[in-house]
Amino acid sequence: MLSLTRSEDPSNPTGLNNEFIYKGKTYPINLSFDTVISFYQLLDDDHFSAEEKIVVAFQMFFGFEPHNADFAVAAFEQINEYLRQNPYGNDDDDDVSNNDMQGNVMKPIKYYSFTQDAEAIYSSFMEQYGINLLREKQRMHWDEFKALFAGLNEKTYMSRIIQIRMRDTSKLEGQELTDAINAQQYYELDENKTEKAREQQFMGFMNTMKAWAQS
Template sequence: MLTLTRSDRSNPTGLNNEFEYCGHTYRINLAYDTVLSFYELLEDDHFSDEEKVAVAFQMFFDSQEINADDKFQIEAFKVISRYLNEDPYISADGDDSEAEGNVTSPRYYSFKQDAEAIYASFYEQYGIDLLYQKQKMHWDQFKALFAGLGPKTYFMRIVQIRQEDVTKLEGKAQQEMIRAQQRYALEDDQTQEAVQDQIANFGNMLIAIAKS
């Protein structure tokens, strides 16, 4: 059985960074930029399904000596997919509403399309230059800081524009908001919600490849 564990030995912060499978422990690369690269890989049509699997495995497991048979890969990415799609703010009854000022739904943002706004907002609020955090900042850390971005940051202002109900506005204010929404509009297949669906389907693709 393969499970995602938190290692106190190699990572004192206790962040997720190891897999256990059949009694063996494997280091997994869950740096924030690795996860974001995986998201981009899923929607890259230049790669075949088989190539995506090979590249993704290399991303997460680096150059470790692993006997990556079909069962290992299927189980590994099943757990990785579930981990990446976890949302600590969804309640037991499925309500994913959040406190005012936080990101409320993955359909209102895209890590790819909003990359510059997210970069600027991290620097603005935390003084963190994400370019210097590649292969340093863990996905858990990035996700927590991302969720904590305040309503006045560049990124969150864009999210608020997308969420605005223009029917509640009138005249010039309505026209300006419509233009702003057009400027920052997301393609349906670019939203983080769409990416999460792609991650969920990644496991099915692996199974199909294994059976072929």
């Protein structure tokens, strides 16, 4: 049994999650925000084979190559569950539910990407918090990063981009419509960086890992 736990290590006074327990043994795990974002970038990187991604990802989080296939599969299943967690359920605050033509509620749309929007996020953290994220690499925990990201006010660059993407243009006309469409096209998310694409990439990653475990 593997579980992600809050640290009781005195050197980690925040107590934020940074340990995995597997069959009674504790493994430290690197959950800094830049490690998580680098993992997302890795999933989207075609320069690595699926097998290479397993090794690189494991080194990112655990600092060593995976030798126990069952541990590796269990670890990344738990990592995926952890990264999807949010304080108000598993739908992020910036998601909006849409209805299809029959009025059925559809899965919320993601209006941001931690990778594609990296520069806007950096700018917004500096603007609101005075935090230079480049200096926080390997220091700021993913939980802390997510909380600060969720707390960005509507005046920040990132929040304005999200507002542009979310804007309903169906009732706009003339120059206002043209400007809104141009802005949405300019800030349009790459299909490879949407939440749906990321989930598909992770599923492909997990399928490769499971096949490796069974080989």
